[in-house]
Amino acid sequence: MRFLMYVVAALLPFLLKGYVSWLIGLALIYATISISWAILENEGRVSMGHSFVVGSSAYLSAITYLLFNSLAAGFLISIPLSAILFYILKRTTGKTAFVFATFTLSLLSYVIAPYIVIGERGGEEGFFILHDLPSLLFSSFSFVASAIVFESFLKSKLGYFARAIKSDELASRAVGIEVEKVKLTTSVISSAIGSFAGLSLALYFSHVSPEIFSLEVSVFPFISYVVTGGRKEYIAFTSIVLFLISSYLNALLTGAHLLLYAMLLIFSPKIGGWVYAKGQERLKV
Amino acid sequence: MLKVRNVSKSKGRVMILKNVSFDLEDGETLGLFGPNGSGKSTLMKIIAGIETPSCGKVFLDDLDVTALPPEKMVKLGVVYAFQIPRNFREMTVLENLAVVLMNYHSVDESFKLARKMLRDWDLDYIAERKVEFISHGESRLLEILKAYATNPRVLLLDEPFAGLDVENVFKVREKIERLREEGLTMIITSHRRGILSNLADRFLKMEGGKIVES
Numbered sequence: 001m002r003f004l005m006y007v008v009a010a011l012l013p014f015l016l017k018g019y020v021s022w023l024i025g026l027a028l029i030y031a032t033i034s035i036s037w038a039i040l041e042n043e044g045r046v047s048m049g050h051s052f053v054v055g056s057s058a059y060l061s062a063i064t065y066l067l068f069n070s071l072a073a074g075f076l077i078s079i080p081l082s083a084i085l086f087y088i089l090k091r092t093t094g095k096t097a098f099v100f101a102t103f104t105l106s107l108l109s110y111v112i113a114p115y116i117v118i119g120e121r122g123g124e125e126g127f128f129i130l131h132d133l134p135s136l137l138f139s140s141f142s143f144v145a146s147a148i149v150f151e152s153f154l155k156s157k158l159g160y161f162a163r164a165i166k167s168d169e170l171a172s173r174a175v176g177i178e179v180e181k182v183k184l185t186t187s188v189i190s191s192a193i194g195s196f197a198g199l200s201l202a203l204y205f206s207h208v209s210p211e212i213f214s215l216e217v218s219v220f221p222f223i224s225y226v227v228t229g230g231r232k233e234y235i236a237f238t239s240i241v242l243f244l245i246s247s248y249l250n251a252l253l254t255g256a257h258l259l260l261y262a263m264l265l266i267f268s269p270k271i272g273g274w275v276y277a278k279g280q281e282r283l284k285v
Numbered sequence: 286m287l288k289v290r291n292v293s294k295s296k297g298r299v300m301i302l303k304n305v306s307f308d309l310e311d312g313e314t315l316g317l318f319g320p321n322g323s324g325k326s327t328l329m330k331i332i333a334g335i336e337t338p339s340c341g342k343v344f345l346d347d348l349d350v351t352a353l354p355p356e357k358m359v360k361l362g363v364v365y366a367f368q369i370p371r372n373f374r375e376m377t378v379l380e381n382l383a384v385v386l387m388n389y390h391s392v393d394e395s396f397k398l399a400r401k402m403l404r405d406w407d408l409d410y411i412a413e414r415k416v417e418f419i420s421h422g423e424s425r426l427l428e429i430l431k432a433y434a435t436n437p438r439v440l441l442l443d444e445p446f447a448g449l450d451v452e453n454v455f456k457v458r459e460k461i462e463r464l465r466e467e468g469l470t471m472i473i474t475s476h477r478r479g480i481l482s483n484l485a486d487r488f489l490k491m492e493g494g495k496i497v498e499s
Contacts, residue, residue: 028427157392161382164373171371174335176359176435 002233006147009240010140025136028143029200029241030220035146037154037221038195038232043186044166049102051217052109053191056081057198058208059113062127064117071129071199078195079188087189090180106218113210126209136202142196145238149193154233162186194215216258224259226268286311286440286470287332290339294327294494301327303494305341309439309472314465316485317474318336323491325474326368331351331364331439332472334358345439359388362438368447368474370428372416377429379412381402399434406460422453423489429460433469440464442473446480458484 013025033054040047060074084103089098114124123125153159161182164172173179202208224239225232246257287309294302304322309315317325330336332343334355335394340349343363355365372381379399386395405408411419416427425445432440445461446454461484464471475481478488490498 124484127466155392157387160380160387160392163375163380164384167373167375168371169372170355173355174333174359174365174367174371175431176356176364176388177384178356 002151003147005237006144009222009237010073010144011137013140018175022138023244023247024240025139025168026204027240027247029204030138030199030243031142031236031239032139032146032193032200032222033217033237034224035150036197038235039150039162039186039190039193039226041225041232042154042159042166043183045183046099046222047102047190048099048222049095049104050194051213051215052102052106052219053078053113053194053200054201054207054217055109055113057183057195057214058202059116059127059198061199061202062208063116063118065129066127068120071131071203075195075199078198079192081191081195082190083184083191086184091118103218106213106215110210110213110215113213116141124210126211128205128207129202130206131203133203135200137207138203139200142200143236146193149189150236151233153189157242158182158185208248219226219261222244223264286313286346288342288344289328289332290342290344292328292331292338292343294324294331294336295339301494302331302338305491305494305496307496307499309470309488312468312470313487314471314473314485316478316481316488317342317472317491318476318478318481318488319491319497321476323422325476326411326443328491329365329443329472329474330483332439333363333441335365338450359437361437362436363441364432364435364437364439365441366428366432366443366445368443370421370424372424372427372431374415374417376409376417377413378419378423381416381427382431382434385431388435404435422449422456425449425453425457426460426487429457433464438470440469442471444474444476446475454480 010028012019013028016024033050036053037050037130038049038086049190057078060078061071062074064074069125089101141168161172161177162227164177167181169179198212201212214244221235221239223234227238227242228234228278249256290306290442292302293300296370305328317328319325327336331338334353334357337352342349344350345363349359350358350363353361358364374478376384379396382399382402383395384385386398390398398407400412403412406426407429408423411423416424419427428493429445445457450456461473465484473481473484481488488495490499
């Protein structure tokens with residue numbers, strides 16, 4: 001059923017026309033970001049620095065396109081970034097969760113990005129990518145591919161290990177689960193999907209600017225997750241709906257969507273509590 | 286098989302273990318008893334790699350395994366069942382067991398084996414329940430079963446009867462007796478010696494971080 005919903009969502013932009021089609025195409029990219037985020041959450045890591053993953057892929061793609069006329073090079077470089085980052089932080093701190101470190105990194109990228117200049121390009125304006133690639137098709141494809149990876153991940157050994165680690169890291173280690181290996185692997189998978197989303201964004205706008213590192217990109221998956229009430233398997237659909245509502249509100253009044261985000265966060269325990277209570281009723285045997 | 290040599294452990298200024306040494310033979314069940322706070326759990330956790338000793342060594346078949354992480358100890362066949370069951374809250378009973386078996390089998394195979402094991406331990410009626418909806422006794426049995434699912438050579442059971450009513454003590458005891466009949470090497474702790482009678486081949490009494498009676 002969920003797979004059918006993914007396919008319908010991916011086909012929607014092609015069935016509709018004009019601005020709505022464009023907007024849903026963009027919503028699919030944001031849903032892909034959320035999927036990338038949910039893979040880490042499945043293991044108990046709440047990433048508040050996901051804009052770094054997305055932004056670095058977009059920026060690197062734009063830069064390698066400018067320098068070598070290759071989008072793929074930048075995208076491929078960005079995939080192992082999370083894993084490398086995880087490894088460095090693990091070695092330096094001895095920990096395996098870095099909410100504040102990645103948040104700070106994301107914030108730093110946002111501050112530094114306007115100073116990235118190559119020749120006369122870049123800076124606050126960012127980089128243009130003049131291409132004739134079918135960006136809508138690419139965003140739909142990235143979405144479906146990410147969704148398939150996500151669903152397979154949830155049902156895989158790795159997905160189960162990740163859930164066990166989220167529940168209790170020490171107990172997981174005590175039954176032989178290699179926590180660091182699982183975390184490293186999920187970092188790579190999440191990073192790969194996030195990089196796909198970053199490249200999709202760069203292609204979609206034919207442009208990347210420092211805004212791609214903004215906290216809004218980092219916070220969006222978290223808010224989508226809050227709306228699902230913890231049922232991460234629905235995060236992609238929630239993200240699409242949330243993105244469309246946000247865009248509508250933003251069109252009515254600039255920044256109004258931030259009010260919606262704030263309200264969702266304020267009321268999140270109630271939303272989560274309600275879904276949790278329903279879940280408990282359903283699970284009682 | 287397992288040798289503990291001069292193991293001490295201090296936390297801050299408090300000495301929790303003082304120069305503890307003992308041997309455990311293959312197929313033997315050792316009963317470790319003593320009052321609360323005597324250092325039994327700390328000793329078990331050190332053997333399992335969950336805690337590191339301040340000094341001293343642990344050997345498994347003459348191999349120095351001191352301070353190896355718990356996941357490595359499980360691979361070597363030493364597994365610890367927690368005093369307060371630490372089952373995976375977000376998962377069902379079946380998933381809890383299957384995820385352990387996934388270390389050795391495919392996902393489908395693990396679920397099949399987990400169902401079989403739950404049936405063998407008369408826990409199949411709670412297979413689909415999340416662990417937060419099972420009783421303390423069931424939770425305790427699941428904790429032991431998870432440890433057993435790693436196919437251990439040495440099973441460390443920390444206070445397996447703590448907080449259980451008479452009926453559940455009987456159930457847990459019955460399962461431990463079964464493991465003993467299978468020839469599994471075990472260390473079982475309790476604050477009462479009586480509850481370990483007929484379960485252990487040998488007893489060690491701990492008090493104030495030391496072995497005071499053997």
